[in-house]
Amino acid sequence: MCHKSSYFDNYCRILANARAIAEKNGFAAERVNVLVVTKYASAEQIAQLLSCGGVSMIGESRLQDSLEKWQSPLLSGYKVQKFFIGHLQTNKAAKVVDNFDFICSLDSLRLARCIDREGGKLGRCVNCLLQLKLTDRETQGGLDLKEAGKFIERVRKDFKYISLRGIMAIAPDTEDKALLRECFRSAAEVFKDYFTQEDYLSLGMSGDYETAVAEGGNLPRIGSAVFK
Ligand SMILES: *Cc1c(COP(=O)(O)O)cnc(C)c1O
Numbered sequence: 001m002c003h004k005s006s007y008f009d010n011y012c013r014i015l016a017n018a019r020a021i022a023e024k025n026g027f028a029a030e031r032v033n034v035l036v037v038t039k040y041a042s043a044e045q046i047a048q049l050l051s052c053g054g055v056s057m058i059g060e061s062r063l064q065d066s067l068e069k070w071q072s073p074l075l076s077g078y079k080v081q082k083f084f085i086g087h088l089q090t091n092k093a094a095k096v097v098d099n100f101d102f103i104c105s106l107d108s109l110r111l112a113r114c115i116d117r118e119g120g121k122l123g124r125c126v127n128c129l130l131q132l133k134l135t136d137r138e139t140q141g142g143l144d145l146k147e148a149g150k151f152i153e154r155v156r157k158d159f160k161y162i163s164l165r166g167i168m169a170i171a172p173d174t175e176d177k178a179l180l181r182e183c184f185r186s187a188a189e190v191f192k193d194y195f196t197q198e199d200y201l202s203l204g205m206s207g208d209y210e211t212a213v214a215e216g217g218n219l220p221r222i223g224s225a226v227f228k
Contacts, residue, residue, distance in 0.1 A: 007045065008052035010226045011036060014209070018220060021213045031197060032213060035059045035083055037205075037223030043072035045227055050078045059104070059221050061086030067099060085168065085221060087141045090114040097126050104129040104168040104202060107143045112155055112162060119161025126161060129168040129200055132190065134183040140170050148190045166200030166219075167191050171208055180208055184215035191216070 011034060019029035037059040038046050046069075049055055058080050060066035069075075070082075084100040090111055096103055097118040106112060106128040119126040130152060133142030143151055148167075155164050169187045171180055184203050191201045202219040204212025209220035 005048040005052050007049040007226050008054070010228065011049065011055060011222075014220075014222055014225060018209060018213045021210055022216075022218070025214045025216075027213075027216055027218070028197065031218045033057060033219055034226075035085075035202065035219050035221045036226050037061075037085065037221050038069075038227075039066070039086075040223055041227045043069050043074045047072075047074040047078075049226070050075070050080065055080065057081045057083060057219075059083040059085040059223075060100075063092055063095060067095070070099075094118050097122070102127045102129065102165070102200075105131045105141060106155075106162075106164075107131040107133075107141050109151070109154065112159055116159040116161045124161070125163040127163050127165050128155075129166045129202060130155075130164060132167055132169045132187055134169050134187060135172045135179075137172055142169065145186055145190070149194065152190075152194045166195055166202065168200075168202040168221075170205070171203070171212070177211065180211050181215060184212050184217060188216040 015034045019032050022032045023029040035057045036055055039061050081101040083102040083104050084096045085104045088096060088105045088111060093114045097115060115126050131142045132145055132148055152164060155162055167187055167190060171183050174180060187203055200219045201217050202221060203217030204220040206222050206225035212220055
């Protein structure tokens with residue numbers, strides 16, 4: 001509990017719920033964290049949340065907006081890891097590499113080349129998650145599920161300034177729980193084959209995180225259910 005912020009109470013409740021669901025389904029509860037998506041929140045709202053301590057990872061999807069917002073004096077002094085979760089165009093890669101700790105939307109070799117080059121200029125590895133596309137219906141970005149294995153091996157072999165740390169996927173907007181489970185499960189299978197417990201399987205948002213965590217997701221991305 002934090003008397004200053006209902007946002008923090010929301011965060012704590014969701015984190016506890018996610019961990020309980022993970023445990024019930026045979027996954028390590030302590031590996032589960034919540035990535036708080038701050039894209040719709042103001043600097044004031046974010047500062048309220050962070051002032052309670054405890055939140056260590058945030059996600060933003062709109063580059064220019066987020067750069068301006070995070071320059072606010074209200075947010076200076078808070079140490080959080082920033083995850084870029086939006087679609088990334090190659091011409092914006094340099095800025096994102098510079099300002100974020102993780103890029104969650106790596107979905108093409110073209111983008112990988114570009115990120116690798118920027119990492120090389122800075123002389124450091126860029127943490128990336130591979131964004132997978134879970135259904136044909138999906139209009140969002142993401143690499144085709146069938147190409148995942150080859151892509152992961154290729155990135156690990158060819159790009160020394162990319163550290164591939166897991167998978168992000170966005171499920172189709174559906175009421176069909178079975179379909180949702182199946183989508184998350186297919187991403188979890190790729191994760192199991194190519195990543196370790198230390199890596200991130202970022203599945204699920206405010207509306208579907210419970211299903212995502214039940215299938216092994218360990219970093220649901222939660223915006224509206226925290227800032228409501
Ligand atoms: C906005 C966004 C979220 C958060 O969605 P909510 O439904 O508000 O929790 C999660 N993931 C991505 C990629 C987003 O763009």
